[in-house]
Each structure stands twice: as structure tokens, then as C-alpha cells.
Amino acid sequence: MIEVRGLSKEYHVRRRGSGAAAVWRSFFSRSHDVIQALDDVSFRIADGEMVGYIGPNGAGKSSTIKILSGILWPDSGSCLIDGRVPWLERREHVRQIGVVFGQRSQLWWDVPVGDSFVLIRELYQVPAADFHRRLDELSELLDLGELLRTPARQLSLGQRMRCELAAALLHGPRILFLDEPTIGLDATAKLAVRHFIRELNREHGTTVILTTHDMQDIEALTGRILLIGRGRILLDGSLSELKQASAGHGNLDELVARLYQRYELA
């Protein structure tokens, strides 16, 4: 159970113009703007749900995921995940979650993927029997095979993403956070990743929270959508409710673009 109430977070962004004069001025007086990344965000996600978290760039999606995974402290608001406050009990919390950042790797880049997995097993102290059972299952579902013996740096993006998914699940987390898991993937790889996430949710009841810009991910995976813009939750409902809200025709991308316009996000 994930319960988020009134979460707010602001960032200070240093600004200065370009050119020598601006650099000189900024040396003496720095100006910064306050960016409200999250502004009173509240929602509740039940066990076993699959939720798509969408919104334009800079809307606050990644900040939310970072706070929910315990690595970023909010300025105010509360969040309880299975009875824990993620950022206060980070070490216990991260044992229960898996996180995949599409733009970052959690594999040790110069050792074979299989070695990284063994390290992860030891870091999370996964009992040997559990580890082998999960690894067999993940290898089959994600078609890892030969990849396990390949150094992470030599994997293609699609191969790497499959390995990242496995790496995030070896310790059997109850909740999986996916931050743009299909970014940059080709059609085949996207389908494989989506298929896998669906299976995972169905077989193990893993709660999945997914941020993405790919509306096909949303369509294929999630029953529920959270739309965030300028740090606020603008819509919380099903895909058909989202279609209604955008009141128009066209494909999903067009619908969402219209929705962003309506909320003056774009």
C-alpha cells in the first residue's frame, strides 16, 4: 500500500545570462529561481496495482519516484509505503522495492552481467535457493541466456534494459518503480519489456509504478493513470477517463498533447 499526502518539493535553480558581463555580475550576486517540482501531491496505490505516471518533461515525475524510493527528501508532506516512511527508513525500504531508471544503469559496467547479479544477491542477502529460482525465471522470461556472460558495457540498449529489469527484481521486491523503461528501445525490445512487466504483475502481484512518455506503454500496461503537470496531480483515472477529459479524436499522443494544452502545460 502506497499512501502519499501533500507531498511538496522545490528546487533552487541558479540563473545567469550568457556573456562575460553576466558571469562577472553573478560572481558577486547570485540569483536563483525557485522551481516548484511537486506541489501538494496526494494519491493512494493499492497492492498489485499497475499505475502509469505521465506528464510533460519537468512535471515532477522523476522527483516523485525518487521520493517514493527513499533517496530524495521532500520539503513537506507525508508518504507511507507498507508502513514505512521511505526517506527515514531508506535501508529497510529499498530492500522491498526495485527501481529501474531508464537513463541509468545499476550493473557494474566492466564485469559480466552474471557477476553483477551475484553481487546484488550478496548485497541483498538473497538466500541461494530463492536467487536461483528467480534467476531461472527471469532468464527465461527476459531471454537473458548468453547476456549473463557478457560485460554490461558491451550490451545493446535493449539487451541492457532486459538485464536491468532482472537486476531490479533479483531480491523479490513487492514494488517496482520504472522510470522511462522503454526509452530508446526498438519495437521488439519494447514489446518484450511490456510483456515481461505484465507477466510479473500477473504472476507475482508486484505493484508497478511506471513513468513514461510512450503512450503505448500506458495503453499496454496500466489500468490507471496519474497525470501530473507543474507539480500537481491533474487527473487520476482510467485511460477512458483520460480520453474523455481530452475530448477529441486522434491517436493517444494527440489526445495527451491536447490534454497538456488544456492544462496549459505545453
Place this chain on the structure above:
Amino acid sequence: MSSPDRTGSLAVYRQIFRIRLAGGLQYRVAALAGLATQFAWGFMKLLMYRAFLEANPAAFPMTPAAIAAYVWLQQGLLMLLFPWFLDHQIFAGIRSGQLAVELLRPWDLYTSWFVANIGRRLAATVLRALPLFAVAVCLPPGWRLGPPVSAVAGLSFAFSLILTLLLVTAFTMFVYIASLRALSPLGARTLLLGFSDFLTGGIIPIPFMSPGLQRLLGLTPFASMQDVPLRLWSGDIPLAEIPVTLARQAFWLVVLVALGWLWMRRALRAIVLQGG
């Protein structure tokens, strides 16, 4: 899933240590190149002290054997003793935002960085120290690295060397934590490391400094770093002073680790993880 027991979390840090030790041992060519530098540097320093000694033997605060031991041990154990041997992966991780992934692991970040640094330092030292000592013990008397003056000196040297390694690492943790706050802490880093190089006795041994400065340094953790083991070996620290000297090292270790750990906790609250 139950929370990990104590031995369990120790296994985590043992694992980090192993990775970094194994990683560090790959750099054999770098070690070989470093070795040549350390020999040249060691000889240069010894020549300099020889000149001092011949100019005014009465003003020379150490015996020739003690200074030779000091110089060779220092050159061989460089990577254990000096604050400037930093882990640049940590800085890169902070700048790129890869730190986010490190925070997702069920470990204490302070301990994890600390242990990784010890692993790196040991790996770099193993590659350099043994060949250097093998040659340094064969040099003519007055130039060579002799055995420790007594069993007590040898034992307290070993003990103090471990304390120094931990203390220096605890000191460098402040540099890492500072870079959690400022993105480019190059200025602070350069200043801090430059001063500490001198203040720990890295350039000249502390007994060669003016009495006033020596007294002042005695009040800081710097005098409890490399100065202690390098002088214990040759008996330059009298027997009676050994317990209190070691206790002072342990005291500073506890203080620096506690302060660093608390500061890191504060820094992580305010941290901004770079990138989307």
C-alpha cells in the same frame, strides 16, 4: 523479508571491499610507473636530509637510520598514508547523478564509501610497497630501510598504521561529503589537501618543524596521521609515549568518523540528485 542481522550487513561491506580491492589490483602498469617515481623521490629526499645532517649534525632531530626508515616507509605506503589518494568514481557519481543508484542499495552510504576507499588504498599499496621495500632493505647502511628497532616498535607500528589508514580515510570522507553540497568542490579540495599534505608530515617530518608549530599540530588530528607509524618503526617515538600516542590516534578516529557520519546524514537530506 526480515531485516538483516549484523553478520549480514558486514557481508555487504566485505563485498564492497572485495570489489574495490580486485578492481584496484588491475592497475599494474600504473603501479610500476609509480614505483619509479617513488624511488627517485625517496632518494632525492634522503640526499636533502644528508645535506642537512652534514651541515649541522647537532640540529638534526632524527638519527640517519630513523630518517631513512621514515622516507622509505613513506614512499612505499604512500597510498595508505596520504589524504590526496581520492576515489574519483565518487565525485563522478555525484556529478552525473549515478549517486541515485548507490542510494537505492540497502547500505549505509558512509560505510560503503569508507570501505571502498580502504579497498582501493590497500590494492594500490600492495602493488607498490613490496617491490619498493625489497630494494630499500638492500641499500647501504644509512640509506637503507632497517628492521624495526624492537618487537614493540614493530607491533605498535603495525597497529598505528591501521589506525592511520582509517583516520586518513575518515578525513577524506569530509572531502566527499563536501562535494555532495557543492557541485564543483575543486577549490576546497585543493586547499584542504594541500595543507594536509604539509601538516601531516608528508613534506617534512613533524620533528623538523618549529616547536611552536609542533605544539599547535599536536592539538589537531594531523599529527596523529602518518607521523606516528613512520616514527614508531625506528623508535623515534619513545617507548613511554607509545600508549598515549596510539590513544590519541584512536580518539581522533572516533571524532572524525562521528562528525563525518552526522554531516553526511545532513547532506543527504538536502541533496539534489542530478538529472531526470
